Amino acid sequence: MGHPSSTRTSFRRLPLEALTLSFLGLVFLSLAGLELWQGWTAHGVAVQRSEEATANLTKSLAQHAEDALSEVDIALIGLQHQLELQDERAFQRESIRALLKKYKAALEQVEGLFVFDQEGRWLATSMEYSPWKGSNADRDYFDFHRRNTNPDLHIGSALHSRTTGNWVIPVSRRLYRDDGRFAGVILATLKMDYFLDFYKDFEIDESGVIVLAIPDGTILARRPFKDEYLVGRNLEKSYVFTTSLQQSSSGIVSIKAVIDGVERLYGYQRLEKYPLVVMAALSRKALLAGWENHMWRSAYIVLALSLIMGAFGIVLLRQIRYRKRIEVDLIEARNTLERQAMSDGLTGLANRRYFDMALPQEMKRAARTGQPLGLIMIDIDYFKGYNDLYGHPAGDQCLKAVAEVIQSALPRTGDVAARYGGEEMAVLLPGCEVEGALVVAERIKKALDELNIPHGNSPYGRVTFSGGVHACRLSDSGMLGSLELVELADQALYQAKHAGRNQIATLPVTA
Ligand SMILES: Nc1nc2c(ncn2[C@@H]2O[C@H](COP(=O)(O)OP(=O)(O)OP(=O)(O)O)[C@@H](O)[C@H]2O)c(=O)[nH]1
Incomplete structure (x- = not known):
């Protein structure tokens, strides 16, 4: 889950300080130049x-x-x-x-x-x-x-x-x-x-x-x-x-x-x-005393103006830096809020809101690039029984453990694991055909099996999940809607549940 807008802002601020300094420098040089030019002209007139x-x-x-x-x-x-x-x-x-x-x-x-x-x-x-x-x-x-x-x-x-x-x-x-x-x-x-x-x-x-x-x-x-x-x-x-x-x-x-x-x-x-x-x-x-006096007077004025400008510049730069710091803090706070708003508080995975936003975007991208988009729907088996047996807090820990297993099974940065709701997770796999998505689902399953979390209310004696896998392509979907993709993956999940759980299913390929 990335927030691409956060890095751009720092580049926009850099030139503001440089611009302020350049502007002040320019004003100072203009004043000094004007003073010199005026002095030179006045000197000529005084001599004449x-x-x-x-x-x-x-x-x-x-x-x-x-x-x-x-x-x-x-x-x-x-x-x-x-x-x-x-x-x-x-x-x-x-x-x-x-x-x-x-x-x-x-x-x-x-x-x-x-x-x-x-x-x-x-x-x-x-x-x-x-x-x-x-x-x-x-x-x-x-x-x-x-x-x-x-x-x-x-x-x-x-x-x-x-x-x-x-x-x-x-x-x-x-x-x-x-x-x-x-x-x-x-x-x-x-x-x-x-x-x-x-x-x-x-x-x-x-x-x-x-x-x-x-x-x-x-x-x-x-x-x-x-x-x-x-x-x-x-x-x-x-x-x-x-x-x-x-x-x-x-x-x-x-x-x-x-x-x-x-x-x-x-x-x-x-x-x-x-x-x-x-x-x-x-x-x-x-x-040339008159001219000299005049020059000294205007030199003092230029000096005073430069000092005022310098002081003003320092205040301005401080303000800019202060505001920059505040903005950075605000951006960080906003990013944190965004992250919080988009992530699930318990598991740390992306939340349903994020998933609902990411899915149509990935669908569009897939349609644009012609790449497939895989989806795995994961549902922990007999989780009610787990809660009943071990208590709700233990159920939460179990959910966190499963989420970690899922997350660590996704090395690609583009892959998105989200808590879809309750004990159900969804994994979006851009660029993945059904075969690829199956491989990922099996990898998750293997990792969870290896973790071997005891589950006294499950016939398997450990925490397992059922998975439904589906993938779409622009060519075969004819522009499949995002809801349909989830629905098809859900149907596959239902089949896996129906077939006895602790397994991964896909829908049969229709000609
Ligand atoms: N501890 C905990 N339990 C949750 C959470 N969200 C959902 N649950 C529980 O997950 C259970 C889901 O139960 P069911 O929908 O009956 O499914 P199941 O017991 O896993 O059975 P199958 O899915 O058919 O294998 C419910 O008891 C919910 O209370 C959560 O955040 N924490």
Whole structure:
């Protein structure tokens, strides 16, 4: 008696755990993948925005420097013209001085305006006090103009003003005599604070840098500012000066600074009209800080989601395992119940219910396969007498012993032994002709004889049985009904009883 449905169920459950794990893994991978993809895209956008911000800042710095220089240059050109018109011997000091003062008052970026003769002596100044009696011939800008006939505006290195002590940027032009010889210098000193104040207004990070320099790399102004940046510090070896500015007059490049070793995004621009370079450098770290914060935030969210999912997954897997265990228990219980419902409580053989179900199934199978189906009906002889003599419990034991004998005489798995009712048993033998069924019946009889269970109320002195054997085939049955098969086997059994019991009978073969 088999229950084929019980093994199939375990296969159905296995993939559920694997599926759950795969699903959770997939969700986790999707989240992580999405996060990476989003991070990568956002990084690209952040870099692009940083570059745009740096480029805009650089443009604005360049415009500011150019405007500041342009205004001063216009004043210097006007002065230069005025001075060159004047006779050297009739130098109108007061009128020039008044002019210098007017220019200074009009130009916020100017600290002072000066006129020097060919020896560097002060001829006029916008300052309130009388001209200094010394000479400025030692200044680099003076030396430059004395040596060079170049008429362009000259921008010199930042220096401490002799009059105010402040840091200033000297901007000068050469004065010419009629014959073109050197006549002196007009100088405007630009307040470094004018630039530093402007640079202060930009919202850049702590390690961000703004630089105003001349093309040889000399720094004129820098944010953040320290005196030492202007003394002995030169950017000539920095990548922007050695390479970038050689390739284009403006652009963006990401490099490590010479001065402090911090990696920055550099926007640089050489001014069109004046020998000046502006640079705005924003640290990469600060530029990408927003992106980085965003990434950390979403990484935490993904991590939290993954943890929640992991916890949920563990609970889910536990539930699945728990339910699986319950189902296995239920299946086992059901199988036991099924077995109990289908087996006889006393003998352990299949019961009548099972037999009634199995018989038509076997009949159908026999009809389908063309195989014969044998049936043995077994009835213990004088069993009432046995009960009367030995008692009912002993009768039960006797029934159990007979059942064991029957069961052990059936080595084929397809054979079904059932308690048909009371002391009557039935044995279904799929694939068995009458001859084969007779052999089996005789084997059972022999085994019971050998067991030799005493029976005082039987003429044979031991427990015996009578057997009726019949078999059917589709060909000869012409589709015999299951009841008819039992009936025919029963008739044979009746004959055996009638003929004196303790024997096996078959019905005579009808042509
Ligand atoms: N101990 C016990 N006896 C049972 C059981 N089922 C049926 N019987 C008895 O089996 C006996 C059957 O008696 P009968 O039908 O007269 O048949 P018999 O005495 O075997 O006589 P024959 O079959 O003609 O040889 C009855 O006394 C039933 O009570 C059972 O489960 N246990």
